[in-house]
Amino acid sequence: MYPAHEPGKRTDSLNMPHHWAMVVDVDRCTGCEACVVACHAENNIPTVGDDQAARGRAMHWIRVERYWEGEFPDAKLRFQPVMCQQCESAPCEPVCPTYASYHTADGLNAQVYNRCIGTRFCANACPYNVRFFNFFNPVWAKPLHLQLNPDVSVRSVGIMEKCTFCVQRIHAGEETAKAEKRELKDGEIKPACVQSCSPMALVFGDLDDPNSEVSRLSKSGRSVKLLGDLGTQPNASYLQKT
Amino acid sequence: MKKSEEQVQKDLLRPLFESSAGYWFAVAAAASLVLAGVFALLYGFYSGIGVWGLNSPVFWAFDITNFVFWIGISHAGTLISAILRLANATWRRPVTRCAEAITVFALSIGAIIPVFHIGRPWLAFWMFPYPSERGIWPNLRSPLAWDFFAINTYLIGSISFLFLPMIPDFALIRDRATGWRQKVYGTLSLGWQGTPRQWHRLETAMHIMAIAIIPVAVSVHTIVSWDFAMTPVPMWRSTIFGPYFVCGAIFSGIAALILAMALLRKFLRLEEYLQPLHFSNLGKLLLTFSLLWFYFTFAERLTTWYGNGESEMTVFWSTVRGQFAPLFWAMVTFNFLIPVPILAIKRLRTITGTVIASIFIVVGMWLERFLIIVPSLSRKYLPYAWGSYRPTWVEMTLMASGFGLMALLYLVFSKVVPMIAIWELKVGMQEPHHAGASEAVAAHAAPGKPAIGDLSS
Amino acid sequence: MKAIYALFSDPGSAQDAFDALRRSGPSMGIDAGKIVVVTSEPFEGYDFSDEHARSPMFPLAAFGGLAGGLFGYWLASFTQTSYPLPTGGMPIVTSWTNGIIIYEVTMLGAILTTLLTLLVTAGLPDYKPKLSDPEIWNGKLLVGVTDPPDGARAALEATLRQAGALTVKEFPAVAA
Numbered sequence: 112m113y114p115a116h117e118p119g120k121r122t123d124s125l126n127m128p129h130h131w132a133m134v135v136d137v138d139r140c141t142g143c144e145a146c147v148v149a150c151h152a153e154n155n156i157p158t159v160g161d162d163q164a165a166r167g168r169a170m171h172w173i174r175v176e177r178y179w180e181g182e183f184p185d186a187k188l189r190f191q192p193v194m195c196q197q198c199e200s201a202p203c204e205p206v207c208p209t210y211a212s213y214h215t216a217d218g219l220n221a222q223v224y225n226r227c228i229g230t231r232f233c234a235n236a237c238p239y240n241v242r243f244f245n246f247f248n249p250v251w252a253k254p255l256h257l258q259l260n261p262d263v264s265v266r267s268v269g270i271m272e273k274c275t276f277c278v279q280r281i282h283a284g285e286e287t288a289k290a291e292k293r294e295l296k297d298g299e300i301k302p303a304c305v306q307s308c309s310p311m312a313l314v315f316g317d318l319d320d321p322n323s324e325v326s327r328l329s330k331s332g333r334s335v336k337l338l339g340d341l342g343t344q345p346n347a348s349y350l351q352k353t
Numbered sequence: 354m355k356k357s358e359e360q361v362q363k364d365l366l367r368p369l370f371e372s373s374a375g376y377w378f379a380v381a382a383a384a385s386l387v388l389a390g391v392f393a394l395l396y397g398f399y400s401g402i403g404v405w406g407l408n409s410p411v412f413w414a415f416d417i418t419n420f421v422f423w424i425g426i427s428h429a430g431t432l433i434s435a436i437l438r439l440a441n442a443t444w445r446r447p448v449t450r451c452a453e454a455i456t457v458f459a460l461s462i463g464a465i466i467p468v469f470h471i472g473r474p475w476l477a478f479w480m481f482p483y484p485s486e487r488g489i490w491p492n493l494r495s496p497l498a499w500d501f502f503a504i505n506t507y508l509i510g511s512i513s514f515l516f517l518p519m520i521p522d523f524a525l526i527r528d529r530a531t532g533w534r535q536k537v538y539g540t541l542s543l544g545w546q547g548t549p550r551q552w553h554r555l556e557t558a559m560h561i562m563a564i565a566i567i568p569v570a571v572s573v574h575t576i577v578s579w580d581f582a583m584t585p586v587p588m589w590r591s592t593i594f595g596p597y598f599v600c601g602a603i604f605s606g607i608a609a610l611i612l613a614m615a616l617l618r619k620f621l622r623l624e625e626y627l628q629p630l631h632f633s634n635l636g637k638l639l640l641t642f643s644l645l646w647f648y649f650t651f652a653e654r655l656t657t658w659y660g661n662g663e664s665e666m667t668v669f670w671s672t673v674r675g676q677f678a679p680l681f682w683a684m685v686t687f688n689f690l691i692p693v694p695i696l697a698i699k700r701l702r703t704i705t706g707t708v709i710a711s712i713f714i715v716v717g718m719w720l721e722r723f724l725i726i727v728p729s730l731s732r733k734y735l736p737y738a739w740g741s742y743r744p745t746w747v748e749m750t751l752m753a754s755g756f757g758l759m760a761l762l763y764l765v766f767s768k769v770v771p772m773i774a775i776w777e778l779k780v781g782m783q784e785p786h787h788a789g790a791s792e793a794v795a796a797h798a799a800p801g802k803p804a805i806g807d808l809s810s
Numbered sequence: 811m812k813a814i815y816a817l818f819s820d821p822g823s824a825q826d827a828f829d830a831l832r833r834s835g836p837s838m839g840i841d842a843g844k845i846v847v848v849t850s851e852p853f854e855g856y857d858f859s860d861e862h863a864r865s866p867m868f869p870l871a872a873f874g875g876l877a878g879g880l881f882g883y884w885l886a887s888f889t890q891t892s893y894p895l896p897t898g899g900m901p902i903v904t905s906w907t908n909g910i911i912i913y914e915v916t917m918l919g920a921i922l923t924t925l926l927t928l929l930v931t932a933g934l935p936d937y938k939p940k941l942s943d944p945e946i947w948n949g950k951l952l953v954g955v956t957d958p959p960d961g962a963r964a965a966l967e968a969t970l971r972q973a974g975a976l977t978v979k980e981f982p983a984v985a986a
Contacts, residue, residue: 529947
């Protein structure tokens with residue numbers, strides 16, 4: 112159905128200026144979850160409450176997965192931050208009946224809240240379980256409503272949402288660079304999670320720029336794709352623990 | 354002595370003119386179930402889908418189980434009416450209308466579920482292809498868009514298939530009834546007269562529709578199965594889903610038909626029209642499909658087990674040995690281990706026997722749909738994201754009200770339309786004009802039992 | 811519309827009556843198109859009318875299917891190209907999946923065409939009063955002539971009775 116995609120290579124017909132990608136260094140991740148908190152703050156993600164979270168409805172666009180390896184006294188803990196992989200061959204895109212989930216020219220998987228009617232097909236199709244549904248109307252108890260980010264819309268009940276690589280920051284960065292009549296610098300645009308990561312385990316940038324940090328790291332020998340054998344061609348790479 | 358046509362008409366028209374207290378009680382019970390469902394639905398609209406038991410990662414559970422279940426049940430009519438009509442199996446005559454009615458009603462119930470299970474149901478019309486001011490059309494790559502086209506085509510086809518043979522019966526009632534009935538049935542009968550030309554056109558139209566509706570029915574449930582098979586979920590991405598689901602649909606459809614026939618036979622006193630022969634023949638079909646269902650299930654599971662993929666085996670073991678094992682083994686028992694002996698042994702293949710087998714099969718097939726959806730969704734690829742599911746009272750009420758709606762529609766239908774196509778039955782009772790016709794009638798009669806047309810007293 | 815008709819108890823005698831009327835019709839001034847047969851069930855193998863041999867319904871249904879297919883093709887490709895969305899390099903018009911839509915609309919076209927053809931060729935709906943008798947629902951066959959010329963009445967009655975009519979009546983029923 113779709114022409115063959117080579118990872119890292121873009122078809123030029125759409126004149127895509129950037130190819131956003133993220134690299135996660137699993138070795139550096141300490142599991143502090145500052146990225147999770149920052150993401151909640153930046154993207155107006157509601158906290159669902161302990162009862163709903165126990166029911167499995169917590170909405171963490173980025174989550175830090177925790178895996179135990181080995182037995183006591185040699186038990187090791189491995190942290191794996193998982194967010195939307197912005198797959199090139201995303202299984203969530205063809206299945207949305209209203210085009211709420213589609214692929215932008217920048218390599219992002221966009222979720223258009225206004226088009227979403229809540230069939231939840233995309234969430235079933237996502238192998239990474241990174242899509243979250245608003246089962247109820249989100250509520251921010253006063254005065255927390257003052258903390259909402261005006262750059263990001265607030266979603267209502269029945270809408271699917273997920274990590275957007277902080278597309279509002281990407282657009283803001285692109286507009287700033289355009290206004291100042293210059294190219295974007297590598298590392299200028301930082302999603303909230305990348306910005307808040309103190310061990311600098313998360314790196315964000317443009318794969319089309321051969322000199323960017325993400326280009327360099329994604330070619331590293333430690334770089335793997337999460338669930339790469341499924342053929343989703345994710346735009347996020349994981350640097351394995353050595 | 355052949356039953357006179359007058360007697361046949363009297364028997365089959367009686368339910369339209371007489372009602373018992375039991376009938377009204379049944380209608381009240383069904384209507385209250387439907388009302389409870391409406392209340393549960395409105396509560397869901399008001400509060401959000403959160404009042405259901407869905408969560409991350411189990412985003413579909415009871416809602417889609419019931420959707421696939423009802424679409425599956427709707428395949429009864431197609432098989433009986435269309436395939437048997439094309440195969441010239443004359444024993445189908447008393448059975449076609451009940452079957453076609455099941456199809457239309459089950460399909461209607463199934464078709465409204467996708468509208469109500471979405472997060473923002475008031476925007477469901479966005480799935481309809483119309484030039485909208487938003488500047489986009491529906492995504493035709495999505496299996497849900499295919500569902501829209503397939504289910505609507507099948508619905509229009511089944512309604513036509515049900516309505517067309519009713520026209521001559523409406524004309525009969527028009528000529529027999531007085532008052533408001535005459536007016537209503539007069540309008541519904543479209544001024545039918547009964548000239549040979551009209552009969553010929555009607556029968557040709559039925560023939561064409563029978564040929565057309567079979568591929569549509571096959572495609573409908575295949576497309577419903579592709580709601581699952583088009584995703585990379587462990588044990589969903591299976592190429593066998595299309596045929597598997599169609600087989601399962603016809604299987605559950607025949608079982609539902611047997612149940613409906615048994616109820617009609619008892620409550621409308623149609624013992625002489627719906628004979629043990631019909632149940633026995635349908636029972637043989639049910640047996641075939643039970644074996645076919647087992648074959649498909651076995652083939653799918655053997656291939657999965659042989660491939661030993663890590664995620665697939667997680668789901669596999671969760672159904673065979675783990676959390677879902679009781680439901681899984683119940684399903685195998687209900688769909689195969691219990692029905693096959695009952696249906697295979699001729700002495701057990703009585704009306705009671707086939708009804709018992711059918712009840713088990715209907716429950717078993719509901720379980721099958723549930724076990725396809727929930728175990729796979731609860732055990733996807735990343736173990737940290739695994740989950741579980743438990744239905745809430747809202748979902749249980751909605752499910753019960755689906756059954757209530759089916760019962761209500763059927764009860765109302767049996768009161769306004771004769772449940773057996775009178776003119777088709779009369780054709781079956783005709784003195785055979787060709788030698789071939791009489792052989793066909795005699796061959797279908799069980800030895801020692803009267804032939805269909807020969808209702809000797 | 812007036813008519814004279816007779817009721818027969820079995821299709822054989824109805825066929826004889828029909829044939830007799832066809833044969834002697836021109837001499838009585840009765841047009842073949844005015845001979846009407848009304849039954850409550852179809853009778854296979856009897857030739858009450860000469861219109862049942864071939865019907866255009868099958869080719870029409872096929873044509874309707876073709877029309878549906880073309881419409882489905884247009885719908886799928888038109889909707890996908892009229893508002894082209896960025897798909898990240900993936901094709902905007904996808905043939906395999908459009909094929910499913912095209913198939914469904916084809917079948918819908920065939921079904922709707924058959925419905926329409928039936929209604930048109932069977933002359934439905936038509937609520938004008940038509941020749942009929944309540945007895946046909948008890949298994950009798952009706953063979954009659956609409957608007958017979960006055961002089962032919964006696965000859966008509968004789969022909970019908972000779973073929974084995976149970977009764978000969980007039981339509982609309984005359985009050986006794």
